[in-house]
Amino acid sequence: MGAWHVSRMAVATALAVMLASLTAMPVTAAPKDKAKTEAKKPETKKPEAKPDPRVWVLAKAEDTYVLRYGTPRAPDPVFAVACQPGAQLIQFTVEAASGKVKAGDGVALTLVAGKRRLELAASAFRAATEGRVVVEAAVSLDGRVLDLFTEGETLIVRMPGASESYPLAGAKAKLADFRRVCLTGR
Incomplete structure (x- = not known):
């Protein structure tokens, strides 16, 4: 049981280190992600002109x-x-x-x-x-x-x-x- 407790502790520590490294990423990475997010936004369609019935x-x-x-x-x-x-x-x-x-x-x-x-x-x-x-x-x-x-x-x-x-x-x-x-x- 003690080994299981140490294992969970090691995993928790590893996760904490990974999270810390993710939050410490350079600021320049954010605009790339933002650009990808903006590119995926659907464009607002302009209303189509109705065809002339004449x-x-x-x-x-x-x-x-x-x-x-x-x-x-x-x-x-x-x-x-x-x-x-x-x-x-x-x-x-x-x-x-x-x-x-x-x-x-x-x-x-x-x-x-x-x-x-x-x-x-x-x-x-x-x-x-x-x-x-x-x-x-x-x-x-x-x-x-x-x-x-x-x-x-x-x-x-x-x-x-x-x-x-x-x-x-x-x-x-x-x-x-x-x-x-x-x-x-x-």
């Missing part, structure tokens, strides 16, 4: 064909270009923040895509959404006007006090069909 859709209503950009099944798109082959007209409609434009105003509307630029005289109307207006402009039906949608990656719509931009990728996929029905009526 898409380009080609629609027909009586003798009018519309290439519209907005939320599917929404009654009003944020941007639309409509053609009426029988009347030989193309109409641009954009809903934007009212800014300096009020319902009833004449508006200088500029559409830019890539190197193409189209300047139009437009009229502003009250939108269904508070703080927004609908701006419309019509021009003669001409295929060159539709070339606006073939340039660049983004359509930028500018008016006094407001600027909106729309991706053109989805519009380009529907442009051939839209051009065909606008220019031939079929």
Whole structure:
């Protein structure tokens, strides 16, 4: 029994010596351990941006064909270009923040895509959404006007006090069909 007691005493002493040597380690070892600990911490993720639910859709209503950009099944798109082959007209409609434009105003509307630029005289109307207006402009039906949608990656719509931009990728996929029905009526 005495030997067992000495053995436990020897183990306790050895442990005490080891603990003392661990606590006497140089201070420079702590930052390495801290760096390892920090590296293992999970990074805080930034919230992911929700994908834009708006898409380009080609629609027909009586003798009018519309290439519209907005939320599917929404009654009003944020941007639309409509053609009426029988009347030989193309109409641009954009809903934007009212800014300096009020319902009833004449508006200088500029559409830019890539190197193409189209300047139009437009009229502003009250939108269904508070703080927004609908701006419309019509021009003669001409295929060159539709070339606006073939340039660049983004359509930028500018008016006094407001600027909106729309991706053109989805519009380009529907442009051939839209051009065909606008220019031939079929």
